[in-house]
Amino acid sequence: MTDAQHTRVLYDHPMSANCQKIHMMLACLGLPYENIFVDVLNGATKENGFTQMNPMQQIPVLRDGADTISDSQAILVYLAAQYGPEWADNTPIGMAKIAEWLSFATKEVSNGPQMARLWHLTGEDSIDIDAATAAGLKVLTQLQSHLESKKWLCLDRPTIADIAVFPYIATARDGKLPLDDYPAVCAWLERIRALPGYRPLEGSAEMADKYQNSKEAYA
Known part of the structure; x- marks a missing residue:
């Protein structure tokens, strides 16, 4: 299977800095992926479908073909080992x-x-x-x-x-x-x-406005 045919999905929330790590790593490695919004603040990680994917009920979660990896640090280790040994x-x-x-x-x-x-x-x-x-x-x-x-x-x-x-x-x-x-x-x-491959944190417009002191961290 070529990478163009490979299904790679990141489940995230745009205000999560833990998710930003994975966006950055995927971008640095030049890996295409889909992005699925998880409404953490309204309990989406506690729904049955998400809990079956990650019993810890946390984001980010990366699905890479048949493999599912949760926890931002574990995902970084996986991506480096699988695609970018120069990062490890x-x-x-x-x-x-x-x-x-x-x-x-x-x-x-x-x-x-x-x-x-x-x-x-x-x-x-x-x-x-x-x-x-x-x-x-x-x-x-x-x-x-x-x-x-x-x-x-x-x-x-x-x-x-x-x-x-x-x-x-x-x-x-x-x-x-x-x-x-x-x-x-x-x-x-x-x-x-x-x-x-650096990727700023993509927060909502109102959040970026609220945190003007950190504006350089946001898209």
């Missing part, structure tokens, strides 16, 4: 370094910038905004220290590690985090935006 590494230590940053995206970035953004976006009452803000500031401080002497997160080149961490840092101002106080982080964001 062929050595144990190289993959371990990438995995460190995938874990950082899943834990530290999720608990900090992602939760702060979600609270300011939706007012989700299960989020401790003070804890999320503190965690977000810690993340930005750690990245600033790391990137003061490096252009990329690891291996001296862009990898899926950079794609995994990027979106919720790029939208940190949505969570009222002082991104401009971290110049090395901002310079890294600009290097990612210069990559062939």
Whole structure:
């Protein structure tokens, strides 16, 4: 089956920065795909059809031919292994370094910038905004220290590690985090935006207007 005949579908929401990772990776790899909107805010991920596809009831989900992969980090690993080995590494230590940053995206970035953004976006009452803000500031401080002497997160080149961490840092101002106080982080964001295949976050017009402080992160 040629790629033109291959059925590849990404289930996403345009305001999800986790989904942006996959749009970016697919674009960087030049892979065609369909896009299906999932109305997360109105419970679409809890419907039976979606739950059968992903019991975790989360987006993004990628269907690639007969294969279905969920979780943004897992999808990045799959896409690199299947289509773009230059975005990963062929050595144990190289993959371990990438995995460190995938874990950082899943834990530290999720608990900090992602939760702060979600609270300011939706007012989700299960989020401790003070804890999320503190965690977000810690993340930005750690990245600033790391990137003061490096252009990329690891291996001296862009990898899926950079794609995994990027979106919720790029939208940190949505969570009222002082991104401009971290110049090395901002310079890294600009290097990612210069990559062939970079795709801004496609939010609704009213959301992009609401978050004017993060306007460069949106289409």
